[in-house]
Amino acid sequence: xxxxxxxxxxxxxxxxxxxxxxxxxxxxxxxxxxxxxxxxxxxxxxxxxxxxxxxxxxxxxxxxxxxxxxxxxxxxxxxxxxxxxxxxxxxxxxxxxxxxxxxxxxxxxxxxxxxxxxxxxxxxxxxxxxxxxxxxxxxxxxxxxxxxxxxxxxxxxxxxxxxxxxxxxxxxxxxxxxxxxxxxxxxxxxxxxxxxxxxxxxxxxxxxxxxxxxxxxxxxxxxxxxxxxxxxxxxxxxxxxxxxxxxxxxxxxxxxxxxxxxxxxxxxxxxxxxxxxxxxxxxxxxxxxxxxxxxxxxxxxxxxxxxxxxxxxxxxxxxxxxxxxxxxxxxxxxxxxxxxxxxxxxxxxxxxxxxxxxxxxxxxxxxxxxxxxxxxxxxxxxxxxxxxxxxxxxxxxxxxxxxxxxxxxxxxxxxxxxxxxxxxxxxxxxxxxxxxxxxxxxxxxxxxxxxxxxxxxxxxxxxxxxxxxxxxxxxxxxxxxxxxxxxxxxxxxxxxxxxxxxxxxxxxxxxxxxxxxx
Amino acid sequence: xxxxxxxxxxxxxxxxxxxxxxxxxxxxxxxxxxxxxxxxxxxxxxxxxxxxxxxxxxxxxxxxxxxxxxxxxxxxxxxxxxxxxxxxxxxxxxxx
Numbered sequence: 001x002x003x004x005x006x007x008x009x010x011x012x013x014x015x016x017x018x019x020x021x022x023x024x025x026x027x028x029x030x031x032x033x034x035x036x037x038x039x040x041x042x043x044x045x046x047x048x049x050x051x052x053x054x055x056x057x058x059x060x061x062x063x064x065x066x067x068x069x070x071x072x073x074x075x076x077x078x079x080x081x082x083x084x085x086x087x088x089x090x091x092x093x094x095x096x097x098x099x100x101x102x103x104x105x106x107x108x109x110x111x112x113x114x115x116x117x118x119x120x121x122x123x124x125x126x127x128x129x130x131x132x133x134x135x136x137x138x139x140x141x142x143x144x145x146x147x148x149x150x151x152x153x154x155x156x157x158x159x160x161x162x163x164x165x166x167x168x169x170x171x172x173x174x175x176x177x178x179x180x181x182x183x184x185x186x187x188x189x190x191x192x193x194x195x196x197x198x199x200x201x202x203x204x205x206x207x208x209x210x211x212x213x214x215x216x217x218x219x220x221x222x223x224x225x226x227x228x229x230x231x232x233x234x235x236x237x238x239x240x241x242x243x244x245x246x247x248x249x250x251x252x253x254x255x256x257x258x259x260x261x262x263x264x265x266x267x268x269x270x271x272x273x274x275x276x277x278x279x280x281x282x283x284x285x286x287x288x289x290x291x292x293x294x295x296x297x298x299x300x301x302x303x304x305x306x307x308x309x310x311x312x313x314x315x316x317x318x319x320x321x322x323x324x325x326x327x328x329x330x331x332x333x334x335x336x337x338x339x340x341x342x343x344x345x346x347x348x349x350x351x352x353x354x355x356x357x358x359x360x361x362x363x364x365x366x367x368x369x370x371x372x373x374x375x376x377x378x379x380x381x382x383x384x385x386x387x388x389x390x391x392x393x394x395x396x397x398x399x400x401x402x403x404x405x406x407x408x409x410x411x412x413x414x415x416x417x418x419x420x421x422x423x424x425x426x427x428x429x430x431x432x433x434x435x436x437x438x439x440x441x442x443x444x445x446x447x448x449x450x451x452x453x454x455x456x457x458x459x460x461x462x463x464x465x466x467x468x469x470x471x472x473x474x475x476x477x478x479x480x481x482x483x484x485x486x487x488x489x490x491x492x493x494x495x496x497x498x499x500x501x502x503x504x505x506x507x508x509x510x511x512x513x514x515x516x517x518x
Numbered sequence: 519x520x521x522x523x524x525x526x527x528x529x530x531x532x533x534x535x536x537x538x539x540x541x542x543x544x545x546x547x548x549x550x551x552x553x554x555x556x557x558x559x560x561x562x563x564x565x566x567x568x569x570x571x572x573x574x575x576x577x578x579x580x581x582x583x584x585x586x587x588x589x590x591x592x593x594x595x596x597x598x599x600x601x602x603x604x605x606x607x608x609x610x611x612x613x614x
Contacts, residue, residue: 034557035534041550042541048604051553057596058560065566088583096590103591104598109606115599116552123558123592130564130583136581272551274556284524292524293531294560300535301554303574305547405547412606423544500585511581 008428020071026064026259027290033057034294038301053468061290108411110373113152113268113403117192120271123182125167127278128245131177131278133284135241151327169371171511173284175224175244180278182248184271187331190256191267195402201261210322220247259320262367262444265403266309266320273302305404312398312424314461315448326365346497348506352513360437361385362427363394364464365407368441368476369503375414377507378440382416384514390435395427395464397445409433419421428465436467438505443498448490475506527588549603556596 019027034057040050066089100119107115193199227240259267276298283291310317355361363382369375382392396415400407408421431437439446448467450458467490468471474496481487488494499506542550565585 007536035538037553038535039541041546041553042538042543044545047546047549047607048601050550051597051600051604054553055593055601058557058597060564061563062566065563088579089586092565092583092586093590095593096587096592098588100591100596101595101598104595104602107599109603112548112552112599115595116548116555118597119552119555119592119599120558122595123555123561126565126585126589126592127561129581129588129591130561132564134586135580190564210559216575246523253557272555272558275555277560279526279561279564282561284521284528286564286567287524288563289527291563292528294557295530296528297538298554298558300532301539301550304536305551306537308544308547352581359588396544403548404551405544405549409548409603410543410607412603418545421545440595446611467560508587514558 016272020075020370022070023064023068026060028171028264028354030057030061030064031290031293032406032463033060034297037205038297042076060209072442075185076153082220109409110375111196111244113264113401113406114192114195116262116403117188117268117271120268120275121188121192121273124188124271126181127177127250127275128181128185128281129281129457131174131181131285132241132245134174143168150395171228172224173281174367175228175241175283177278177281178241178244179224179248180274180281182245183252184251184274184278186275187267188252189254190253191264194256194261195264204257209254209258209385213296216247216254216477218412222243233442236360242320249385255321258322261327262402263320265399265401265406266306266313266317267402269302269305269309270321272282273299275357276300276302276338282313292468308397309404314458314460335466340491342492346473346499348499348501349513350497351499351510352434352517354471354473355390355510355514356388356517358388360383360430360434361393361436361438361457362399362431362434362466362469363392364437364439364442364446364466365394365396365411366400366440366442366445367402368405370401370410372502372504374440374503374507375410375416377511379411379414379416379439381507381511382420383513384511393422393427393479395424395429395466396421397424397442397464400442400445401485424464426463431465431468435471437466439466439472439474439476440507441476443476443488446490447482447486448493449486449488465489467493467496470495473500474498475477475501475503477502525582535542545607548568549600549607550605553600556593559589559592559596562586563591 012143013411027250033053036049036055040046040053089295103115103118108337117372123184152257179193190199194201201313223240227237227244230237230240256267276295278295280292280299283289283293306317310320313320361382363378365375365378369378383395385392394407396407398404401410404408409422412418442464444450444461445460446461446464447456448465449456451465452464453459470491472493472495474491476498477500478497479491491498503511539550565582565588
């Protein structure tokens, strides 16, 4: 007899997963709708419809699941626990809808990365709780025969339960669901804290960190394995499982704290992938293809986005996850090496003057734009330049901001036509012919050291070649280094001028000057 | 269902997902992420199934209800946020 409790979890799960054929069909329709939705998400024109299709698919799946019990009864099946306790379900649905809807309505566009992190966390929590609920159900089934749920009655009840036919693999998926769900939950919360500035965005590193994480991970897996395959009494197994829950929650925290704020796009897409895998694991427990397929789709999407982010930074996923990036270089420097000489600064009125008589302008937005919420002013300046006859475009670096596509969303909010947003590969060869480049709160993604200096931590990272433009204005509050903690030789170039202000202030004054000149 | 069947479905779905998602342009990566995030709230079915098996001790019920709440936040919030973002992408097209 392998772990009795978990074998019984399979029995408990097996009992509730009887699914009516009509519901199965509805699930199939939902699967097709999800696939169609993701396919249509690949074009701006069809993306809105895609979101609608996906939400309809979800609604269909929920309604079908709720109807399942009644359909089974109508079909004459003997359903145990057929009495749906509507209080629990409706209560949960209403509370969740309220919180979700209010949150989604109130969150400002600039805080989208934080929102996605929080939503991700609630998805992880759901997977964790489902697996726990199945575990508790199993325990109670075991106790059903006896009176008081003491260890002895558990033992007796379990011994009396036929466990044949249930594979310990189901037990393993219960624990995987707990493990991944738990890590996703606390990991997302830490990512939220770092993104929102409630926690320091710095990488938290201490000696022996990787060893400690590795040992904890091994301990968690060992405990999980023991709970599944060790021959335990249900009480002990339940204790083990609760131990796994606690360890998974701690692991989620420890795995994300060493990763710095600017690497959060990678973390968020990876956690997104995890939440998909957790959903698929839940699907394995409940033998539900819809959960497995939808979970796999999300898992794949997270993986691909993670990969794209890593490529854009020219770093391996391992180096991002092991964390501490920027710390070593930031502490290792500080000598004369980092001092800037020959830096020319400029003023908003000078910038306004330059705006006359330029024929091509490219904006390079970065995280600084998001922080100072200057996207609307940026669009206004762009329109003013267009009115003067210049072509205006926006160069989007894949890792600008704190989320994949972060800049696109920000500028879309400010009504910048998406045709003007150009990706790095397409726009890089155009900088040579560009009169004016305005860098707004970006640093590492325009650092030419990535190309010139093989010693730089940024070496090999694809950058926007703004240094090739005729004139570059860098709007930045100070000469402080970016996330990578290195000096940016761009600031010393002859064609570059610094405008020391935050993006909002600089753009505001420039716009005023421009209007005054007219 | 045989566990092998479930694994097969899982692996094939991952390949399908990779094929589909590679075609999504970077402009739409944020909506893709929050949309995918909403879809991962599909665990709501698991949550509903657990809450459904009522009559058993309160622990399982409470767990199930909490799971329903968490999953619903994920689903409703996710789709609404994605909708808001995509609406912004759409507006300019009409304005143009």
